[in-house]
Amino acid sequence: MFETLRRDLRFYTGLARTLGRVRGIAPDSPRRICDDLEASARKWPDREAIRFEGRSLSYREMDGLANRFARWALESGLRPGDRVALFLPNRMEYLPAWYGLSKVGVVSALVNNQLTGQALAHCLNLANAQEVIVDPETSPALQAVLGNLEKGPRLWSLEAPLPGEGDLMALLSGLSDAPPPASAREGLTAHDTALLIYTSGTTGLPKAARVTHVRVQLYMRGFAGATGARPDDRIYVALPMYHATGGLCGMGAALLNGACVVLRRRFSATQFWSDIRQEDCTLFAYIGELCRYLANQPPHPDERAHRLRLAFGNGLRPDVWEDVIGRFGVPRVLEFYGSTEGNVSMFNFDGRLGAIGRIPRVVKQRFNARIVRFDYEVEAPQRGAGGFCTEAAPGEAGECLGRIDAADPRAEFSGYLDKAASEKKVLRDVFAPGDAWFRTGDLLRQDADGYVYFVDRVGDTFRWKGENVSTAEVALRLQAVPGVVEANVYGVAVPGADGRAGMAALVTEEGFDLGMLATRIAVDLPEYARPAFIRLQPEMEVTGTFKQRKVELVAEGFDPAKVAQPLFHRAADGGYRPLDAVAYEGISAGRIRI
The missing domain is CATH 3.30.300.30 (ANL, C-terminal domain)
Known part of the structure; x- marks a missing residue:
């Protein structure tokens, strides 16, 4: 009885804290994610915001660098809705770049820095960007596909530019770090596209998802609330910045709470615990396989010599979850469920082993997610005699759907650049004539207590x-x-x-x-x-x-x-x-x- 009450208290406290942080987000609002980050810079100007490879930026310096990117965009003739592709590894300038461009309505396409050849050319052609920003690590791959690009973008490098690439850092250093003129953001709203983030391409070429300011705010504000991060926290992020978990969830948890992001160029299982201890980190963002790599490593002298109080992320399997808590001594795991383009999200605030979230019956109407019975032969939700879907019973696996409602920022579906691909993700007339639901493509099951568990991807079963x-x-x-x-x-x-x-x-x-x-x-x-x-x-x-x-x-x-x-x-x-x-x-x- 006591354990149930404790779990309920933790769940409802976490839910209230998260909902409190996303309250007020609206598609027609002039307040966008850049306004949220600017507010942090005003509130904590001298606190350390980002630490990377021995260097750091204060909140004031981070905002100043972002302003230089914004002014560069204006001087380059970029207008709201124009696109700049960031083909970069994790580095100090990554977030300030897209943050600054968003101040003047320019969309950043976050291209996977590991891509080469056909996949890279495909992503750049999808972005249709006027400018591409690289660095010495990614420039060779870009140079190799220039002949396959449908549009000839201008090329810029953040250091050691090759022939044909402009020296962007030199140009930025000559620009003012004062905010761009207010006229540059006139008419812009949270419904505008902030970023293009690509699907992982596990089963084909990546698709480019349109991520609005509303969606970015939900990610960043939501995790600022869900993690309960404080200004004295140091949050370790070794996940790629082109992906939502590291680049939005991890950064939002820190930067909207006055905390410091300890950013790494890439994840290293052998260096992880030394980094955590040396940087005195208190939280870290994970993808499930990252933790599995740690669990597969031999014991490390620093794996329990740390001040970590929370690991947050998604895809953590129960066997590795036990290692994170037991072997590594991390007191809490915050597992969540969601996707870059999707409109379904949930959190496991109370730590039920293996659960990706919880939807208690008493607050079910606050969630737009439903798990419906699934037809494995046709790989689609099952239709009953009346042509409508029915919810899966407790313990029964079914596809998770998210109700689409343009008036509700948590239920919007902005889709992909490819309209046909977007339409394939929409299921209509699900529970009533005319309704529309987003197909997550994930098979989930829910137990009698409301805990939700991942079963498989549609097509993998x-x-x-x-x-x-x-x-x-x-x-x-x-x-x-x-x-x-x-x-x-x-x-x-x-x-x-x-x-x-x-x-x-x-x-x-x-x-x-x-x-x-x-x-x-x-x-x-x-x-x-x-x-x-x-x-x-x-x-x-x-x-x-x-x-x-x-x-x-x-x-x-x-x-x-x-x-x-x-x-x-x-x-x-x-x-x-x-x-x-x-x-x-x-x-x-x-x-x-x-």
């Missing part, structure tokens, strides 16, 4: 032998097997068989025993969910935000002519046998059953 198999749940079981470092599970087509058979790409420790894996999964997984194929590889291919890539693995399947790494198939006795060209031909011809 596949059918085999008439049963639905969740790749996320199978991966969780595989990662519990001794010697398995990482597991990426997906379905592959098998000639002559209905559905898709399970396959797992594994990163393993030296001396890994496939026999042990077969024995464990025979106990932990039903027969239909046990991977038919195993692929061993030295490391996992991931996106810049640590999401596992599957599209290439699915395309290569279990064909040894396409896969250089060791392959195995599950035999009739449940053990795994090497999969060579002869075995592949036998499976394809139906002589070897899986």
Whole structure:
């Protein structure tokens, strides 16, 4: 009873604090995210705002640098709605750049700094930017695709410019750090686009999501409230700034509360705990796989010698969650659910292990999210006899939908630059004629107490032998097997068989025993969910935000002519046998059953 009351108190306190910070946000308001950040600069001018590689900016200096970017945009002839692409790694100037450009209505396209070739050219062409800003780390990749760009943007570098690139830092140093003229923001509202943020491209080329000032305010103000950060906090951010979790949630938690962001160029599992201790950090932002990398490291002398009081982020699996709290001694984990382009968000304020959020029945109407029954055959929400969807029962997995309401800033859906892609994410006539709901593409389930759990991505769940198999749940079981470092599970087509058979790409420790894996999964997984194929590889291919890539693995399947790494198939006795060209031909011809 006491534990229930304690959890309820923590949940409702966190909810009230978060809602209090986002109150007053409105699409037609002239107050935009740049106004929120300017207010911080006025309130805490001399406090340290951003610390990066031994250098730091105070709030006053951060705002002054942003003003220089704004004045550069005006002097370059940029107008509200024009676009500048930031193709940069994490660095001191990243947030001041887009913050400053937003002051004069210019949209920043935050391009993944790890992209090269076709994917990079695709993202830059989508942005249709007049200017592209790079630095020495990203410039070579940009130079390599210039011939594939549909538009010839002007190129600028923040240091050591190559031929054809302007010296932006030299130009900025000659500009005033005073605010741009008030006339530059006349007529601008929170409904205007602030940023373009790209989807991760795990299953294809990235899409560019339009992120309005309203959406940025919800992210940054929401996490300023949800984390309860204080001016004396130091928040460690090693996630990429082109992604919402690090670049908006982490930065908002700090910069709208007068705290300091300890920014790193990139995440390092071996350096993490030393950084945390040396910088005296009190909070850190995570993606689930970041914490898994930490859990897979040998014990570090500093992993408990810290003042961390909160880790916040999304995608943390229960087994790693226990390590964060138990092994690393972080008192609280704040897991949240949301997506860059989506209109659904929720928080697990009270720390229920494994839950991504909570929607208690008594406040359900305050949330625009619903979990509806799902048809796995057509990979779409299930329609009843009347043509409408029905909510999933407690414990039943279904797709999460978000009600679209242009009048409610928390329920807006701004979509992608590609209108056709935007329309594919909208489901109409869901519960009533004429209503519209955003398809998250995530399968979730909710228990009787209102806690919500992630099940899988739509499309990652596949059918085999008439049963639905969740790749996320199978991966969780595989990662519990001794010697398995990482597991990426997906379905592959098998000639002559209905559905898709399970396959797992594994990163393993030296001396890994496939026999042990077969024995464990025979106990932990039903027969239909046990991977038919195993692929061993030295490391996992991931996106810049640590999401596992599957599209290439699915395309290569279990064909040894396409896969250089060791392959195995599950035999009739449940053990795994090497999969060579002869075995592949036998499976394809139906002589070897899986």
